[in-house]
Amino acid sequence: MTRKLQTIGFDADDTLWHNERFFQLTQQRFADLLADHADAEHLDARLLEAERRNIGHYGFGVKGFVLSMIETAIEVTEGRVPGAVIGEILTAGQDMLAHPIELLPHAREAVEELAEGHHLVLITKGDLLHQERKLAQSGLGELFDAVEIVSDKQPETYARIFAQTPGGAEAAMMVGNSLKSDVRPAIEAGGWGVYVPQELMWTLEMAEKPVHPRFVELPDLGALPGLVARIG
Incomplete structure (x- = not known):
């Protein structure tokens, strides 16, 4: 199945x-x-x-x-x-x-658990060299099947990336702390958008929560594997 x-x-x-x-x-x-x-x-x-x-x-x-x-x-x-x-x-x-990388709570455990049965993609904005260095230092790099360092995150960005993944956008979920960059455009591209808020947020990344059946908010990454299991 x-x-x-x-x-x-x-x-x-x-x-x-x-x-x-x-x-x-x-x-x-x-x-x-x-x-x-x-x-x-x-x-x-x-x-x-x-x-x-x-x-x-x-x-x-x-x-x-x-x-x-x-x-x-x-x-x-x-x-x-x-x-x-x-x-x-x-x-x-x-x-x-x-500055050394400091993983957020439950990040390693969630990525390791989900890597066992899912295609994992890191999708991040920023400077190419700096993001590559941070990923290498995090110790999580080998758990990802693909890494996409992009100039911006728009619905077409996710549509392009998910089109190359198993099941396409319909079978894809994006997890992040930014409603503007991670959640809303991923949902618009046809995927799930999972919002994991952090206390600090850059003003230019703020946006309204979407009202959509594929939107979910979680308190932290520790709750992510359970959500994925419930969706199936």
Whole structure:
């Protein structure tokens, strides 16, 4: 008997391992560096504007974040930002790129259990080299049948990826912490969307929960194998 669910897609950042908290710690470091030029709330708003403008140029990830911080520093200081501050911003970015991977609770157990009977695909946005390094360091890489590092996550992205997997989109599920990038577009492509929220969320990834029979919210990844078993 063929399973209803044959493919499980996993997001990486803040689904399998911690990520957003390092961005927020760096953003606080950035605010401290520019405290003489702008208050933290104003600086955060200007940085968010820069990130929104620059996604199309730089994509998602640490490198685009660092370039947006530099651009914001130039803007709020009217071009007078000291070279030492630019150096500190670059160092902060390098620290983010070098930070050890910390798996989220139940991530390893869920991936290992589901890998025994399902086709697993890692589907993540971000810088290619950085995401490859994080996956290798996580120790989970060998459990995935395929890895897709994409520039963005739209319904057509999932349609393309699931078309190459057993059973197609109808037999596929995407698991992630972002309603905007992981859940809603996967459902629109014909699959299941499983939302596993995290406490910290980047503003540009926020979206409304869908009302759909293929939408499920779980408290953590520990509940995922049971959900998959119930669907069949």
